[in-house]
Amino acid sequence: MSSRGVRHDSMRARNLAVVLATIHRSGPHTRAALAERTGLTKTTVSSLVADLLEAGVVTESGAVRGGERGRPGVAVSLSGHRVAAMGLEINIDYLAACVVDLTRTVRLRRTRPADNRNSAPARILAELRDLVKETTAEAESAGLRVIGAALAVPGTVEGGVLRSAPHLGWRDVRVSGLVDVPFALDNEANLAALGELWFGSGANDFLYVSGEIGVGAGLVVEGDLFRGTFGLAGELGHVVVVPDGPDCRCGGRGCLEAYAGQDALLGELTSVRELVARLESGDPGAAQAVERAGHALGVALTSAVHLLDPGRIVLGGIFAPLFRWLAEPVSEELRARLGPMRGTPPALVVSGTGADAAVLGAAGLIIQRIIAEPAQLLGM
Amino acid sequence: MSSRGVRHDSMRARNLAVVLATIHRSGPHTRAALAERTGLTKTTVSSLVADLLEAGVVTESGAVRGGERGRPGVAVSLSGHRVAAMGLEINIDYLAACVVDLTRTVRLRRTRPADNRNSAPARILAELRDLVKETTAEAESAGLRVIGAALAVPGTVEGGVLRSAPHLGWRDVRVSGLVDVPFALDNEANLAALGELWFGSGANDFLYVSGEIGVGAGLVVEGDLFRGTFGLAGELGHVVVVPDGPDCRCGGRGCLEAYAGQDALLGELTSVRELVARLESGDPGAAQAVERAGHALGVALTSAVHLLDPGRIVLGGIFAPLFRWLAEPVSEELRARLGPMRGTPPALVVSGTGADAAVLGAAGLIIQRIIAEPAQLLGM
DNA sequence: TATTTTTAGTCCATAATCTGAACATAATCC
DNA sequence: GGATTATGTTCAGATTATGGACTAAAAATA
Secondary structure, three states, X not given: OOOOOOOHXXXXXXXXXXXXXXXXXXXXXXXXXXXXXXXXXXXXXXXXXHHHHHHOOEEEEEEEOOOOOOOOEEEEEEOOXXXXXXXXXXXXXXXXXXXXXXXXXXXXXXXXXXXXXXXXXXXXXXXXXXXXXXXXXXXXXXXXEEEEEEEEEOOEEEOOEEEEEOOOOEEEEOOOOOOOOOXXXXXXXXXHHHHHHHHOOOOOOXXXXXXXXXXXXXXXXXXXXXXXXXXXXXXXXXXXXXXXXXXXXXXXXXEOHHHHOHHXXXXXXXXXXXXXXXXXXXXXXXXXXXXXXXXXXXXXXXXXXXXXXXXXXXXXXXXOOOXXXXXXXXXXXXXXXXXXXXXXXXXXXXXXXXXXXXXXXXXXXXXXXXXXXXXXXXXO | OOOOOOXXXXXXXXXHHHHHHHHHHHOOXXXXXXXXXXXXXXXXXXXXXXXXXXXXXXXEEEEEOOOOOOOOEEEEEEOOOOXXXXXXXXXXXXXXXXXXXXXOOEEXXXXXXXXXOOOOHHHHHHHHHHXXXXXXXXXXXXXXXXXXXXXXXXXXXXXXXXXXXXXXXXXXXXXXXXXXXXXXXXXXXXXXXXXXXXXXXXXXXXXXXXXXXXXXXXXXXXXXXXXXXXXXXXXXXXXEOOOOOOEOOOOOEOEOHHHHOHHHHHOOOOOHHHHHHXXXXXXXHHHHHHHHHXXXXXXHHHHHHHHHXXXXXXXXXXXXXXXXXXXXXXXXXXXXXXXXXXXXXXXXXXXXXXXXXXXXXXXXXXXXXXXXXXXXXXXX
């Protein structure tokens, strides 16, 4: 809780945010409807909407009649024409950028293949800066003002610093000077969870499970990401599945990752595509590997459900294309283990976003901030 | 996020809360210090403090000089003289009540032994209502106005209804009519965690582990309890420790409870006191049982740390008297399993509150609400 | 000891913001 | 065409916070 008092200007700032958030959450509204929803008077809403119109974050979009009598109202909706946010991602084998407007419409998307395994941070960041410049220029030529950016990385982030990205071989890297607008850095699984929230199935409460080289998870509760004390929550990949199982590079033993990480799933295969092909052709070895991973994932998710109490479970990353084969063993474990104590187990569903959940989530994070604090970010 | 607009009266309500919370968090302040802290002007703070004085939630407590020059200020501190909250608890073998004033000083404490295992809810609730009456009367005769109450129960609570309390044999019990002031119902482990937060060691981020007949946990992040989507988070007792371990009454297999629950720890002994005596006399069987429990607890906590990212781990309930013997095996597992990936593992400490953490936490919950929303609860 | 300096807290005119009733507007109903 | 109903704006008034001037009370200084 903020310990700052409320002054007149912050009252207005807050009310601007309330109106904008209402439009964002429930679609276009007339001023009268906004007044009813927010508990403010029509007068106040009119004045707030006027400011939002001027800032370019909303537009009037034609007359609206609820089918009843009376004067029709003018619908006020989010405007995708002026303000936008940039999402960025560094992954093992590519860099990605995207630009998303206020209506959460993806306006631009760019990917550059790269071999980032064990490259020096400086080199990759220079490459990324180049990608940012290019993308920003293109966004501007489309009339969009990029107002903030966020970067997804495959590692743990603490206090704005990349602490450890084992698959990149990075440690304690401070990312700065990438853009000259407000900037955020976050973990890939966290941002992918937010990507799923805003660009995926539309649920508000779920645990997003991100299958990559490592296995991560991001918990969303009431549309909010749970981060834990140091921002390290959701490390599903190192939940203990078999207490005396094989050693893991994290220092532990019998972690989920050893059973359901990409390396364990692929075995001597080289791509998920190949694994899917084998599964489709009925290869028994492939089927067995996936089933084994599914059971391990089910055990880990049982613990996760007891501790995190998610609304549903969304399988993303490489688990998405494997969902057909994973779903059965996973939910079998959940059904058997969660038992009657908590009613029905959480639903298990496949992710609605593709491989770019994390970049999209990064851009969405900035959009969320604009909507939560329009006055601050738009200089109103 | 609330979607209601800010009106003049809610601005003032918010500022009253900000001032009160500042005093509550950082002790007595002069009006000038409050103005600086909150960003409000001295004028506004004076006016807010006047209202709080009248409501009886703060008092002026003498002159204060910071050792410098200038006119000394008047310290404004929380008043424990007029407003209070009641904490209640139904446990397997007792009922408990307490009254706590605004300064979080325990003013009254009452316990009634009872055999609640498999008693009808109506009978126990009648008994509890009796205890409430008695305690309220006593509080009133001490000049305290009880302004709200909360009840701790050994089971899962969803939407204000007791869903399932297996050890009491209760299911879907709606508790009402117990008091005629605002009322809250919550899980025993959750409230014990809050008890530890407000009446224990003083840390702001921790996982409280409550060893009772079952094993529960409550996560506190930045002074806030994490509840999950349905309020069922923190069920540490059913985290999977050995995937093909013994059946558990929850429907699962190899749950922590089977290794570290009270029944598993005591074996054929009848009380924790007895177990401690055996341990102190060097009984090898007792030592082995506790060590085994400690290792299992360490495995479950490893998963919990990866998923919840707690600041530290506090062992409470029956684990507190056993801490001397549990600490070593538990932290051995944590140290070995958490490894270098997350720096040092969270500190393992013993609970600072006794067996009454839950009742105290229940009362504290109401105190917290008064401080967070004084205008609403005090009719200002 | 008298005066200056410093800090605390109050007073009061002013400013920012929201409210609410009246009004203008624009549609449907009869 | 007039009545009805709902939207959105205007304007005076209410609420709350601000900020500079002022009073109060202590230490430092002369």
